[in-house]
Amino acid sequence: MSFPAVITLWFVNAADVAAVVSREPKADRGFGRKYLAQLNPTWPITPIGQFPLNRSTQPSRDEFYIAGYPGITIVQTFVDSISKLSEVPPRLLRSVAAADVYAFGVGTDSTFAGFAHFHGDSVRRAFSATRTTIFEDVGLPQPFEAPYWAGEMAQQIGGISLPFEPCDLATAAQESWLGLDVSPTGPDINVVAYAVDGRPEPKVNTTVKRSPSTNEAAAKFAASRSDYDDYQAIDTEPEGDGFATVVDQSLTAAQRLGQRLMRGARGVKNNVIERIRHSDRRSSD
Known part of the structure; x- marks a missing residue:
């Protein structure tokens, strides 16, 4: 039995993975292209996005999420069939030379999941299972596994289930192996996404017209009149209907805000004066 799954490979030559990723380096689009061209020279490679791996949806078939950092390469992709993480397709497992390779897999339509640590050509630890079936259990359980096997980390459903x-x-x-928080609350694990099925690169429409925002209009207005005297009459010349409207709205709003602040300040001032005026009366009482 095997399952469709998303697998993530970490090729590690760095001494401290967390230190590298915590700096949140940007992924290089060129690195991913070269990686995929070496993996399969016949693929049509299309960049389709750039985002944090730990805050994104999973890749679909014919998609790769890739990052190349100093001493670290990350590759996440979809596989049609897998049941043991120690049996990751060799073309993927050996696609980058690394002292240690960590593989993690999660089923897309089942409870299947697994993990494996390769050091050189040997498998140090590998485990793959669904909630009711173990497919692989190689090497000694690691300390981080103890509370899971003790049933402390999930609701128990009985029977033969894990x-x-x-x-x-x-x-x-x-x-545990990477020393890194890989959840959405952790540091950005920036990747570039690619498709290898020939789809066109997403187009971004940069010709859409829009009216300037209030902040933009105010900034433009201030820059053009930065040397005027506060008490000097200003002869403004609007640069267009949209701009003039926004400026008028900005000035009107500022005037109203100033009036409200002045009224509030006068109220506070009068209240303080009244308290001072009657303070001697209270003390004599």
């Missing part, structure tokens, strides 16, 4: 959700254990493995 005492935890496999996807939760896979996330714990990722955070």
Whole structure:
């Protein structure tokens, strides 16, 4: 039995993964293109986005999310069929030379999940399962696994089911091995997304006309009159109907705000004067 899943590979040559990622470096579009061209020279490669991996939707078929940082390469993609993370397709597993490779997988339509740590050519630890079936359990359980096996991290459903959700254990493995918070609350793990199915690159319409915002109009107005005397009459010449309207609205709003502030200040002042005026009366009482 095997499952469609999204797998994430971390190729690590850096001593401190968290230190590199915590600086939130930007992913290089050129690196991803070169990586995919070497993986399969016949693919038509199309950039389709750039965003944080830990705050994005999962890739679909024929999509790759890629980042190349100093000493670290991240590749996330969809696979049609997998049941053991130690059996990640070799073309992916060996696509980047690294001292350590960490693989994590989560099923797209099942409770399947797993993780594996490769050091050189050997598998140090690998585990893959659904909530009711273990497909792989290689190496000794790591300390981070203890509360999951003890049933402390999930509601128990009885029967032959595991005492935890496999996807939760896979996330714990990722955070423990990488020393990094990979949840949406962690630092941005910036990646570039690519498609290899020939789709065109998304178009961004840059010709849409819009009226200037109030802030933009006010800034433009202030810049053009930055040297005028506060008490000097200003002879303004609007630069267009839209701009004049926004400026008028800005000035009107400012005048109204100033009037309200003046009224409030006078009220506070009168209240203070009255308190001072009657303070001797209160003390004598």
